[in-house]
Amino acid sequence: AQSVSQHNHHVILSEAASLELGCNYSYGGTVNLFWYVQYPGQHLQLLLKYFSGDPLVKGIKGFEAEFIKSKFSFNLRKPSVQWSDTAEYFCAVNPSWHNAGNMLTFGGGTRLMVKP
Amino acid sequence: DVKVTQSSRYLVKRTGEKVFLECVQDMDHENMFWYRQDPGLGLRLIYFSYDVKMKEKGDIPEGYSVSREKKERFSLILESASTNQTSMYLCASSLASGINLDTGELFFGEGSRLTVL
Numbered sequence: 001a002q003s004v005s006q007h008n009h010h011v012i013l014s015e016a017a018s019l020e021l022g023c024n025y026s027y028g029g030t031v032n033l034f035w036y037v038q039y040p041g042q043h044l045q046l047l048l049k050y051f052s053g054d055p056l057v058k059g060i061k062g063f064e065a066e067f068i069k070s071k072f073s074f075n076l077r078k079p080s081v082q083w084s085d086t087a088e089y090f091c092a093v094n095p096s097w098h099n100a101g102n103m104l105t106f107g108g109g110t111r112l113m114v115k116p
Numbered sequence: 117d118v119k120v121t122q123s124s125r126y127l128v129k130r131t132g133e134k135v136f137l138e139c140v141q142d143m144d145h146e147n148m149f150w151y152r153q154d155p156g157l158g159l160r161l162i163y164f165s166y167d168v169k170m171k172e173k174g175d176i177p178e179g180y181s182v183s184r185e186k187k188e189r190f191s192l193i194l195e196s197a198s199t200n201q202t203s204m205y206l207c208a209s210s211l212a213s214g215i216n217l218d219t220g221e222l223f224f225g226e227g228s229r230l231t232v233l
Contacts, residue, residue, distance in 0.1 A: 009156060036222075043120075044159075044206065044224040090158055103174070104222065106151075106159040 002027035004093050006107035013081050014115050021076040021110050023065075023091030033074040034092040034104065035065055044090065050074065061085070083116045119143070120225035122207050128231045135194040137228050139207030146211065148190035149174075149222065150182060153204040162205075165190055197232045204229050 007022045025031065035047040048059025055067040065076045074091060088111050092104040123138035141148065147166050151159040151174075161174030163182040171182050179201060183191045190209075194201055208222040 004158075006158075034221075043226045044208075044222075046221045049221065092159075103161065103164065104159075105161075105175075108156050108158040 002031075002093060002095070002105050004091055004105050004107035006089075006091055006110050008110045009108065010111045010113070012113045012115065015083055016080045017114075019076070019078040019081045019085070019112070021089055021091075021112070023074045023076065023107055025072050025074070025091075025093045025105075027072075027093060027095060029095055031093050031095055033065070033067060035059065035063070035074075035076050036090045036092060036106075037087045038090070039087045047076070047089070081112075081114050083114045085112060086114045087112060120207055120209055120223050122205075122225040122228045124228050125226065126229050126231075128233065129197050130233050131196075131198060133197050133232075135197050135230065135232075137192040137194075137205055137207075137230070139190045139192070139225055140188050141190075141207075141209040141223070142188065143209065143223070144187065145209035145223070146187070147209060148184065149208040149210075150180075150190065150192045151206045151208065152176070153206055153227070159206065162192065194230075197230075199232050202230060202232045 003026045005024045033050040036044045037047045038044045048057050050057045050067045058064045063078050067074050088109050090109045091107040094104045120141045129135050149164040150162040153159050160176050162180050165171045165184040168187050181193045205228045207225040210222050
């Protein structure tokens with residue numbers, strides 16, 4: 001079975017600091033990769049996704065992620081965080097061949113707190 | 117905008133009670149899912165459904181059942197609630213899989229926080 005690891009459980013940054021959240025997965029085949037975000041009191045929403053093509057993916061609110069196949073990684077980055085980026089971030093994976101309902105496997109989440 | 121609505125935001129139940137969590141989506145999505153969210157464990161899939169009356173077990177189906185009698189509604193049932201089922205439950209929906217339809221995006225409800233005493 002595939003698994004997803006997010007190594008940072010809690011991250012605290014000051015505004016304008018750069019962010020990188022790690023995500024590694026364990027599946028040998030072709031995968032689809034996602035980052036979801038959950039702002040306090042809100043539902044999860046898609047931040048960005050990778051299916052194929054350019055391994056550097058840009059998402060909403062200035063976030064980007066890079067797929068490095070050789071490292072089984074899909075790290076999330078933002079050059080300069082804002083207080084409003086305080087949220088929990090989830091990495092998710094599903095095998096590309098899987099066509100039964102987007103069965104995503106989620107990582108354990110990373111809670112980001114940005115100090116004003 | 118896709119809207120996924122979960123009927124109860126907060127519930128408190130006693131051990132052994134039967135619990136129903138309801139979820140309705142308004143975008144005619146084929147796929148619907150129930151996850152539970154626990155600190156440090158992320159989201160774990162309980163059950164999903166890709167069509168009316170169809171259901172498939174996820175990673176942690178034990179102690180749960182589901183019902184999908186109508187396309188827009190997917191219910192999660194705890195036949196006899198236990199304290200280890202205290203959690204946040206998230207419903208999600210998505211378009212049918214397939215090259216032209218599958219955006220890969222799940223749309224989530226706001227969650228139902230269940231406490232079992």
